[in-house]
Amino acid sequence: MLIQKNKKPRIRTCSLHSQNLDFGKAKTYIPKIAIISLTSCNGCQFALLDLGQRFLELFKKIDLSRFNLLKDKKFDGHYDLSFVEGNPTSEEQIKILKKIRQNSNFLVVLGNCAAMGGIQEIKNYHQPKEIIRRVYKNPNKISNLEIKEIKDFVLVDYTLPTCPLNAEEFLQLVYDFLNGKKFKIPERPVCYECQINGYECLLQKGQICFGPWILGGCQAICLKNGQPCWGCRGLLKEVDRKKLIETLKQIATEAEILKQAEVFGLRDEIENKN
């Protein structure tokens, strides 16, 4: 059973995406699907809307029971499949998250904030108490929880990473769910797609690029546009973290490398502090 009560949530080190997500049988009924947003930029929800007609077509096959962005009424019962975007920044949001888990057969997290902490996790690496004082004169009553990923609160069945979400992977996952197939993101580095497409290697040009160690599937969209990979999709399953640092040290100091890894919450994965 996927719902685990009174049990410490299973914490996985990283790369949840390394395993298959087996959806069992094809759905002969119209399944209930929920999309929930915690603290984030909401960009992953908009990535779904950007699918346009293809997103609307989904509604013939699923019952979108809860999606605050488009619907007034929310269904509060049992969901066959839930998606969570963002991460909790208040006690109330933690409660919402736990309730969603209890009510869901499968729970999939969307995007970099939910999967790795996102930009708001930067504060974890510095002094959060000091940081909040830079923003508010009276920060006492403002919630300043340590930023954690969804998997630190509840069991997560699968992770769709990236900032923002790669909506193609979302569609694929939902259709595999409907057809009872197994879903898996191929375990290949960003370099794989970067090289097939013949994009310029920025690591060789002397820029900090985490591409060789990061899970691909993003079509190396950043490299395509001249931006080195800062690892928003997370480390591959088997990564030699020491070698990662050693390799990049030819370009920059360890402090610089780790600071760069902070932007998308990659630093704790590299330091393996999870």
Next chain:
Amino acid sequence: MIKKQKISKRVKIKIQHISRVEGHVGFMGYLLNGDVKQAKIEIEEGARLIEGILIGRHFSEAPIITARICGICPVIHNLTSIKAIENALEIKVRPEVILLRKLLLSAQIIQSHTLHLFFLSLPDFLNYSSDLSQIKKYPAQTKAALDIRNFGNKIIEIIGGRAIHPITTEIGGFKKYPKKIDLLTLYRQAEKILLKSVDLGNFFKKKLKYPEFYRPTNFASLYSEKEYALYGGKIKWQTSNGKERIYEPEIFLNQVREFETSGEVVKRVKYNQQAYMVGALARVNNNSNQLNSQAKKIWHDLIKQQPVRNTFYNIFAQAVEVVHFIEESQKLLKKLTGLKLDNLKTQSPFKLKSSLPRFAKQGRQGLAACEAPRGTLYHVYEIDKDGLIKKCNIITPTAQFLNNIEADLKVWLKQTKRLSKKEQKKKIEMLIRAYDPCITCATH
């Protein structure tokens, strides 16, 4: 619980988790003997402390991090941040770069407005509780809205590299410039999209019944002598009794105060102790004579007297702006397709590491103000000699107009007090949505 007293009658209205709004927001109000005592927007979003986390980081990261403030208007945060840093470091960019940036901003407004108009706000006017039923009833309009939105997204994708959170934009210019053939394709599409947007504009002109509402307030927006201001300019301030003043953004910001109330994540903004409105209605009220021709026609077909003091017309102003910015995109694309952008690729405009000491010997401050879909956005940075950010302040449109929504709501609560509670709640949500608030921006 509130006790019913013999003499005084107290009515409490609480709405949690308002749907069809960007972010998490609620409402709390009460009336005493029919008088409105409170009308308060309650922010349910957590703080991400973006201004705090930027301090001590290299300035080149700021545009990438601040884009993530908002998933619906990342481009404007990204470009305002870039512009503020360029101002701090006294970097001049090429005219082609400015054209491309203006096109990006136009596209941002097209896609953001269309989403709000059609998917977030329209169900209120047509009395649907969900987009899904509205979509079934209006398939042709839905398709048109999606096509217009896709056009905006496509522009951002081609110039910015991705529809959400642009990649190519950087301090000094672009990491990668668009191909001429792609710009030409966009230009050819623009004509058809413009027709669709005019249809949609007329739909919002003819088919919608805007509720009656009146409250004089102040309007603030950018203003430029040359054009309908978007990428910069001065601040035009139109008072509640119709007087106009023009300020430099720096001077205007001197009089702007951010107020902290205990426990609230958003710092609400007042100018000289006054609430004011920013966004589509403020812009059109201030600068309607600079609208492009077709947009101007739609606006004046319906609006005979300016300034419009009915907040619900913010929706109509957005519809008019969609037409305006599609016309604007067409003009910009025409200019850009006539230029040689391929040459720019080799002239990397700004090499971060090598140029830095020349630019920033000591700490420097830079400010930029641009028009976001929801109103004027300010980014201010101070950068030290090592290129690290020392100070950062971001003032978002929603933080600016929150006080104004509440002032409107006080009037609106009184006006709707005879309705059933359910109906009244709907009306309250409708007014809040008319502003198109972006709560993730407001909290950042």
